[in-house]
Amino acid sequence: MNEAVTTPMIESMPILAFAVQAAFVMVMAGVVLSFLRLVKGPSLPDRVVALDTMTVLIVAFCGLFVFESGSTAFLDVAVVLALIGFLATVALARFIERKTIAPTPVEKEHPDA
Amino acid sequence: MLELFLSACVLLGGFFAFIAGLGLLRLPDVLIRMHATTKAGTLASGLIMLAVAAGIGDAPTIARAVLIVVFLLITAPVAAHMIGRAAFRSGVPLWAPTKVDPTAAAKLGVAPRHEAGPKP
Numbered sequence: 001m002n003e004a005v006t007t008p009m010i011e012s013m014p015i016l017a018f019a020v021q022a023a024f025v026m027v028m029a030g031v032v033l034s035f036l037r038l039v040k041g042p043s044l045p046d047r048v049v050a051l052d053t054m055t056v057l058i059v060a061f062c063g064l065f066v067f068e069s070g071s072t073a074f075l076d077v078a079v080v081l082a083l084i085g086f087l088a089t090v091a092l093a094r095f096i097e098r099k100t101i102a103p104t105p106v107e108k109e110h111p112d113a
Numbered sequence: 114m115l116e117l118f119l120s121a122c123v124l125l126g127g128f129f130a131f132i133a134g135l136g137l138l139r140l141p142d143v144l145i146r147m148h149a150t151t152k153a154g155t156l157a158s159g160l161i162m163l164a165v166a167a168g169i170g171d172a173p174t175i176a177r178a179v180l181i182v183v184f185l186l187i188t189a190p191v192a193a194h195m196i197g198r199a200a201f202r203s204g205v206p207l208w209a210p211t212k213v214d215p216t217a218a219a220k221l222g223v224a225p226r227h228e229a230g231p232k233p
Contacts, residue, residue, distance in 0.1 A: 099203075
């Protein structure tokens, strides 16, 4: 891309600099709590929901890092991350559904599922 | 003035991101957790992308921020619906006060609850 790394705009805005640091702490706390759910989640859908949440929160983290670094290239990272996260979630949901209900005899009476 | 607006958006976004993580860890049931995380996580990303678009302010940045927000608003309900459907059909145990229609399993064409095999 053609964008150069400019001076971060938080250097002329001290309140925004503090707000960005505080938001970094809170977003990382959210990611850590999601990761705890990912580790201890009792079922597979719990883990998929935790992974989806982590993806959305890392998109928010990329937005904060634009303020921190002054480079808008991280918005491209956020676009790709949102796309990949959605595809991963849909694929895992299909996997859970197919794995659990395919062998049941009830499924054969209603093949429209 | 712009600085205060950007700071408010960034702090609210961080707060909702923390709420999403906290709800994901503390709520009792996969469907309730999903409600907490999809709404709060999308709102957190939307607020932070609003701050980025208002703060940087040139055309490519605004275009990409709007693209991210629109994409999240389109895909988050679809993904949440698919995970919720998969969780219900696979017989994940729900919170005890949850009332489920007793004919729901037959209507959905799935095996009755708690017969989908042991969970690890």
